Amino acid sequence: xxxxxxxxxxxxxxxxxxxxxxxxxxxxxxxxxxxxxxxxxxxxxxxxxxxxxxxxxxxxxxxxxxxxxxxxxxxxxxxxxxxxxxxxxxxxxxxxxxxxxxxxxxxxxxxxxxxxxxxxxxxxxxxxxxxxxxxxxxxxxxxxxxxxxxxxxxxxxxxxxxxxxxxxxxxxxxxxxxxxxxxxxxxxxxxxxxxxxxxxxxxxxxxxxxxxxxxxxxxxxxxxxxxxxxxxxxxxxxxxxxxxxxxxxxxxxxxxxxxxxxxxxxxxxxxxxxxxxxxxxxxxxxxxxxxxxxxxxxxxxxxxxxxxxxxxxxxxxxxxxxxxxxxxxxxxxxxxxxxxxxxxxxxxxxxxxxxxxxxxxxxxxxxxxxxxxxxxxxxxxxxxxxxxxxxxxxxxxxxxxxxxxxxxxxxxxxxxxxxxxxxxxxxxxxxxxxxxxxxxxxxxxxxxxxxxxxxxxxxxxxxxxx
Numbered sequence: 001x002x003x004x005x006x007x008x009x010x011x012x013x014x015x016x017x018x019x020x021x022x023x024x025x026x027x028x029x030x031x032x033x034x035x036x037x038x039x040x041x042x043x044x045x046x047x048x049x050x051x052x053x054x055x056x057x058x059x060x061x062x063x064x065x066x067x068x069x070x071x072x073x074x075x076x077x078x079x080x081x082x083x084x085x086x087x088x089x090x091x092x093x094x095x096x097x098x099x100x101x102x103x104x105x106x107x108x109x110x111x112x113x114x115x116x117x118x119x120x121x122x123x124x125x126x127x128x129x130x131x132x133x134x135x136x137x138x139x140x141x142x143x144x145x146x147x148x149x150x151x152x153x154x155x156x157x158x159x160x161x162x163x164x165x166x167x168x169x170x171x172x173x174x175x176x177x178x179x180x181x182x183x184x185x186x187x188x189x190x191x192x193x194x195x196x197x198x199x200x201x202x203x204x205x206x207x208x209x210x211x212x213x214x215x216x217x218x219x220x221x222x223x224x225x226x227x228x229x230x231x232x233x234x235x236x237x238x239x240x241x242x243x244x245x246x247x248x249x250x251x252x253x254x255x256x257x258x259x260x261x262x263x264x265x266x267x268x269x270x271x272x273x274x275x276x277x278x279x280x281x282x283x284x285x286x287x288x289x290x291x292x293x294x295x296x297x298x299x300x301x302x303x304x305x306x307x308x309x310x311x312x313x314x315x316x317x318x319x320x321x322x323x324x325x326x327x328x329x330x331x332x333x334x335x336x337x338x339x340x341x342x343x344x345x346x347x348x349x350x351x352x353x354x355x356x357x358x359x360x361x362x363x364x365x366x367x368x369x370x371x372x373x374x375x376x377x378x379x380x381x382x383x384x385x386x387x388x389x390x391x392x393x394x395x396x397x398x399x400x401x402x403x404x405x406x407x408x409x410x411x412x413x414x415x416x417x418x419x420x421x422x423x424x425x426x427x428x429x430x431x432x433x434x435x436x437x438x439x440x441x442x443x444x445x446x447x448x449x450x451x452x453x454x455x456x457x458x459x460x461x462x463x464x465x466x
Contacts, residue, residue: 018150021141024201029154031194032093033161034187035100039123041066042261042288043166044116049265050281051177052113056262060398062120063258067250067390069124073383074229076129077376082214085133090199092126092133097188097195099123104184108177128383131363135379139367140204145308148364152304155359156297163293170281212373229381232374238444239369239378242313243385245436249323250386252429253354254393256327259401259422260344261288263334267341291345295352296359303357312365313441319361320434322354327427334420397422 037043041063048054048062080088099119106112106119142150169187172179203209233240264287268280276283307315329347333340362382370378403417 018142018146021137021201021204022150022154024197025154026157027197028194029157030161032191032198033158033194034165035097035191036127036158037162037165037289038100038103038169038184038187039096039120039127040162040166040289041257043170043285044120045261046170046265046281046284046288047173047180048113048116049269051108051173051180052116054113054117056398056402057395058113058117059262060258060394061117063261064254064390064394065121065124066127067254067393068387069121069128070131070383070387070390072125072128073132073380073387076132077380079129080133080376082210084203084210085136086199086201086203089130089133089137090195092129093195093198094192096123096126097191099126100184100188100191104181104188128387132376132379132383135363135366136209136376137201137203138363139375140209141201144367147367148304148307148360151364152300152360155363156300159293159297159300159356159359163290163297166285167282167290170285173281174279229377229384232377232381236369238313238440238447239366239381241436241440241443242316242365242369243381245316245433245440246382247385247389248429248436249320249433250389251393252327252426252433253323254389255397255400255429256330256423256426257351258394258397259426260330260348262398262401263341263420264288264344267338270338271341287345287348291348292352292355295349296356299353299356300360303360307357307360307364311441311444312361312368313437313444315357315361315365316437317434317441319354319357320430320437322350322357323430324427324434326350326354327423327430331420331423331427334423400425 045059045062049059054062076088076092099122102119103116106115138147138151165187169180169183172183233243261284265284268276268284271277303315303319306318326347329350330344333344333347336343366378366382367375399415399417400422401417401419403415405414405416409415
């Protein structure tokens with residue numbers, strides 16, 4: 001099975017015209033995600049709490065960083081307009097490596113903790129740009145009929161590196177916390193090879209794409225679709241509804257992920273068991289990052305095959321079940337009491353199943369709505385709205401989880417938090433999203449049936465005239 005899987009990932013097994021791009025991306029995803037893994041919210045927050053002892057507001061900011069950094073997506077889109085996309089992406093990747101080296105040089109102090117938060121946010125802003133612009137590379141270089149299968153291989157490897165990469169690094173921190181300095185620098189050097197490989201990708205039909213982007217507005221054919229944030233949402237009702245229900249799902253998942261990772265770190269720090277004490281760095285990483293990513297790695301091919309067969313609206317109706325089960329599972333573990341917290345591994349497995357489908361849908365779902373000339377705009381809308389919910393969801397999660405006793409707010413209203421009951425709220429958000437996707441899928445299906453009937457009538461009229 002492993003041999004067959006390995007062979008299917010070889011460049012020679014891909015369609016001929018995609019091999020050059022795929023080969024370079026394959027090298028990149030084997031090396032560069034190791035650097036990304038150290039800035040993952042579920043990983044960097046462990047270092048932040050265990051070594052720098054940052055507060056919960058800083059913790060929430062680091063968890064929110066991947067989301068609200070997406071608000072920069074349209075800035076990256078404007079920056080890349082008329083420029084070679086691969087070069088811009090490689091530059092953003094290189095900037096992330098600079099942030100990684102900077103973290104390695106930080107002093108362990110309140111100032112160091114503040115700068116750690118700043119570099120985490122900057123790194124995630126760079127990744128937001130990579131995600132936004134990479135959709136154009138995938139759209140140009142990989143055909144629709146095989147795009148999900150090809151990109152799923154890249155996402156699968158990325159997920160595997162994200163899942164396993166931090167474990168040996170954080171295990172070494174059990175012996176000496178300061179080892180993160182040379183280890184982070186070493187990872188940056190390794191990841192630099194992946195950045196170089198990505199810079200060698202050739203974008204298909206790049207000349208035509210750049211010529212289109214560089215044209216003045218007055219020279220653009222009026223028949224071309226509008227490409228602004230508001231006009232797309234106004235004119236494309238299906239995408240508008242898709243973004244609405246995705247917003248509910250995103251808020252529920254962002255709040256839930258922030259809350260469960262905060263609780264895992266809290267439980268580990270409060271548990272004085274020997275086996276916990278000896279693995280205080282590794283256990284939070286395994287529960288927060290490794291388990292979901294491993295499950296995601298194993299299940300991405302299943303989601304990819306299904307995604308290639310159906311429209312994204314139908315895909316989301318099935319995928320939404322995993323969100324609901326994961327969030328409700330967290331609440332059940334909380335109800336079982338402090339002694340049973342290691343069982344949180346079970347809903348984290350479900351979260352991994354949700355993550356695998358979510359990775360594909362988040363990166364490719366907009367393609368089922370977008371005109372090929374507006375792929376980056378559609379992705380930018382999705383990324384930007386992700387950033388909007390990221391501005392408040394993690395902070396709201398921390399406030400609901402732990403309350404604000406001891407802060408200035410407690411002088412007016414006393415609130416000690418609702419603890420694990422926050423997951424009932426996140427479950428409701430995910431249920432609303434699921435119901436919305438079912439409705440949207442039915443609406444889309446009816447629209448297509450009506451269009452097919454109309455086309456059939458036109459064909460019959462044409463035949464009768466002939």
